Amino acid sequence: MSEQNFGHGEFPIAAPCPVDAVTLTPLSDEAATPCLVPRKVNPIVKVPVVLAETTLQIVVEANIPLNPPASEIKRVFKDAFITQCKLVPVRFGETLCNGTVREVTRAKLFVEGFIRKDIEYATTNCNGVIRDRIATVPFSGFADLTAADFLVFPILGGSSENRSRFINPKNSDVPRLDKFFFENHVFYNEQPYCELISADFFELDFSPCPTDVGESFSNLREKIVLDLTLKVLQVRQVKVDSLG
DSSP, X not given: OOOOOOOTTXXXXXXXXXXXXXXXXXXXXXXXOOOXXXXXXXXXXEEEEEEEEEEEEEEEEEEEEEEEEESEEEEEEEXXXXXXXXXXXXXXXXXXXXXXXXEEEEEEEEEEEEEEEEEEEEOSOTTOOOEEEEEEEEEEEEEEEOGGGOSSOOEEEOOEEEEEEEEOTTOTTSEEEEEEEEEEEOOOOOOOEEEEEEEEEEEEEEOSSOOOTTOOEEEEEEEEEEXXXXXXXXXXXXXXXOOO
16 A cells, blocks of 8 residues: 655544534514503413422432442432322412402422432443443322412412201291202412422442442432422413513
8 A cells, every 4th residue: 555645734534423414594583573462451461480499308218229239339310200299288378369369378289200310330340341221219298388488479260059947838848849049150360380400419328238349239219309390380360461
């Protein structure tokens, strides 16, 4: 093979692993004027309203079996999942909408979910592959939300049932048992719900039985502290200012 001579400052270019690529052409971009329908009154919109933002501290302990056994934990990735988040009112304040709706000034927030862990570990084999173990660690609990915790109070409309009786026309001393008037009022509420904001994990992973160098362990014990930040929302009707 003949030698290639390169001048001063010149280097051979090698591309041993080429891939398909396309150079993109820039497109023009200019601002567009939105079409706004003028209104004589301020519109009412139905949007999610943030009721509270809270950080829950969740403490769990778990035992995770490893098969095949591990000699060293390499990395652990974690994510938090919420499977249930329910707000249960326990105290009420001001009544709204002609007394049909009440503000909730204190509530219990029930939370249930799990921590998904992706554990990468090495075995005792000198040239072994990195093993992967996925485990789900469940948790559940509740938090007390007081008036100071709410940015906006949740609202809850009540339902009512009324029954009217009639006198017996043949004997005014006794009521009729075969004639009634029923009246029912049912209010369908928007259920408050939660959204995840962030999760901070602090954990200690160790083998229950200390192992020497070169030995393996088949059980991983974990003590986890999870600071889970949630946003509590409720869909509400809100009047907004309109300048159009």
